Amino acid sequence: MRSASDLTARARIRDAALARFGTDGIAGTSVRAVAADAGVSPALVMHHFGSKDELRQACDDYVLDSIRNGGEAATEALGEILRAATPVRRYLARALLDDTPAAGALFAEIVERTEAWLAAGEDEGWVRASADAKARAVTYVSWLLAPLVLGNQVGRLLGGDPAETATAVRGARAGLEMLTHGLFADDRWLTAFTDIEKRTRP
Amino acid sequence: MRSASDLTARARIRDAALARFGTDGIAGTSVRAVAADAGVSPALVMHHFGSKDELRQACDDYVLDSIRNGGEAATEALGEILRAATPVRRYLARALLDDTPAAGALFAEIVERTEAWLAAGEDEGWVRASADAKARAVTYVSWLLAPLVLGNQVGRLLGGDPAETATAVRGARAGLEMLTHGLFADDRWLTAFTDIEKRTRP
DNA sequence: CAGAACACTAAACGTTTGTTCAGCTCGTGT
DNA sequence: ACACGAGCTGAACAAACGTTTAGTGTTCTG
Numbered sequence: 001m002r003s004a005s006d007l008t009a010r011a012r013i014r015d016a017a018l019a020r021f022g023t024d025g026i027a028g029t030s031v032r033a034v035a036a037d038a039g040v041s042p043a044l045v046m047h048h049f050g051s052k053d054e055l056r057q058a059c060d061d062y063v064l065d066s067i068r069n070g071g072e073a074a075t076e077a078l079g080e081i082l083r084a085a086t087p088v089r090r091y092l093a094r095a096l097l098d099d100t101p102a103a104g105a106l107f108a109e110i111v112e113r114t115e116a117w118l119a120a121g122e123d124e125g126w127v128r129a130s131a132d133a134k135a136r137a138v139t140y141v142s143w144l145l146a147p148l149v150l151g152n153q154v155g156r157l158l159g160g161d162p163a164e165t166a167t168a169v170r171g172a173r174a175g176l177e178m179l180t181h182g183l184f185a186d187d188r189w190l191t192a193f194t195d196i197e198k199r200t201r202p
Numbered sequence: 203m204r205s206a207s208d209l210t211a212r213a214r215i216r217d218a219a220l221a222r223f224g225t226d227g228i229a230g231t232s233v234r235a236v237a238a239d240a241g242v243s244p245a246l247v248m249h250h251f252g253s254k255d256e257l258r259q260a261c262d263d264y265v266l267d268s269i270r271n272g273g274e275a276a277t278e279a280l281g282e283i284l285r286a287a288t289p290v291r292r293y294l295a296r297a298l299l300d301d302t303p304a305a306g307a308l309f310a311e312i313v314e315r316t317e318a319w320l321a322a323g324e325d326e327g328w329v330r331a332s333a334d335a336k337a338r339a340v341t342y343v344s345w346l347l348a349p350l351v352l353g354n355q356v357g358r359l360l361g362g363d364p365a366e367t368a369t370a371v372r373g374a375r376a377g378l379e380m381l382t383h384g385l386f387a388d389d390r391w392l393t394a395f396t397d398i399e400k401r402t403r404p
Numbered sequence: 405c406a407g408a409a410c411a412c413t414a415a416a417c418g419t420t421t422g423t424t425c426a427g428c429t430c431g432t433g434t
Numbered sequence: 435a436c437a438c439g440a441g442c443t444g445a446a447c448a449a450a451c452g453t454t455t456a457g458t459g460t461t462c463t464g
Contacts, residue, residue: 009412025229028227040412042413096352096355107352107355125387128386132375132376135372142355142373146352153310154341173333175345179380186328244423244443408462410461411461414458417455423447423448424447426446431438431439434438
């Protein structure tokens with residue numbers, strides 16, 4: 001258990017920035033606010049990171065490392081993300097929406113791994129075949145990330161703290177149900193969708 | 203087909219704000235930028251809306267109306283969202299992440315409608331039973347909203363403009379496949395999840 | 405022990421921010 | 435013809451912004 005004071009000032013600033021950026025957004029966070037949270041002067045932030053944008057990049061790198069080195073074999077992307085610390089999650093959500101280079105790279109990486117994972121599952125027979133493996137992987141990852149990005153909304157409706165484990169588990173279980181047994185009992189929506197597709201592109 | 207010039211200045215300001223807020227975020231958008239996009243002076247923005255925050259509220263209200271009055275019977279939430287104009291979509295994504303009151307209300311509303319819709323489908327036999335109807339509805343709506351919020355990432359990987367219809371359709375189809383036939387062919391993940399749940403909460 | 409290197413700050417820089425204010429230009433009702 | 439309110443602007447405001455500068459200690463190093 002580490003307390004705030006036995007971290008180096010540089011790390012304290014990075015942590016404060018991560019939390020602030022995550023909750024208030026990058027544009028909505030001032031260097032002064034980060035400095036105040038870290039208990040240092042605004043000038044020290046510049047001394048260590050050069051500029052606000054470089055501070056943001058440092059956060060990007062930190063989050064990338066946290067997630068990449070979080071899971072051992074990284075077989076399942078779900079676990080990695082859910083296990084990551086809360087400020088990191090919130091920051092990641094912001095970064096994905098703000099379309100940070102690092103976040104884009106991470107998203108692409110997760111999709112790639114997931115696609116391989118799904119392909120392996122397909123070979124081994126526990127994943128169904130797909131007409132568009134890439135699109136499926138992208139959509140699947142989007143779905144995994146959705147409760148993370150929409151955490152506040154989901155949490156409020158499912159009761160309790162959005163970051164609370166119990167709430168996340170409840171949603172995850174509902175999702176897993178849909179993914180194994182399906183949501184719809186027949187093909188009506190799928191065929192309806194195909195019809196629309198044909199009509200639009202004959 | 204309406205051109206930018208035959209709208210009232212008030213509407214032009216609102217549209218410009220919607221677009222800017224959507225792409226740059228609310229904190230990242232200045233009143234001056236909005237005014238410049240709308241071809242008016244910053245002072246006129248204040249004249250019409252009073253403050254930046256009231257301008258944001260006006261955007262909230264507009265998006266709410268756009269979506270609420272968009273679908274006729276609103277049987278399926280999916281169509282409404284996908285059919286909404288692109289700036290509105292992007293703004294909605296931002297608002298959901300920034301946790302605007304209006305966005306929260308809208309999310310809750312969509313979930314409520316979806317839950318009723320799924321319950322009706324369950325009665326009619328084309329939706330499978332669920333252990334946790336509320337959690338399923340919340341998760342389902344999150345999944346619908348995911349490509350919207352993560353549009354940039356999804357679009358980049360699926361090729362082409364994120365807002366492009368073809369790209370969105372490709373992801374939507376992959377999602378629909380998973381929802382009707384399921385993704386996993388057996389219960390291994392679901393039972394694994396249940397095991398973890400039991401071990402955590404005995 | 406001198407001195408370079410480092411961590412750190414107070415104060416100020418110029419810019420941009422949201423907002424205000426006085427005043428301009430109209431079309432409309434009297 | 436006159437006044438009036440609505441639409442609209444340029445200039446200015448104080449506050450907050452990211453960043454710079456000059457300088458203070460403190461700690462390694464030769």
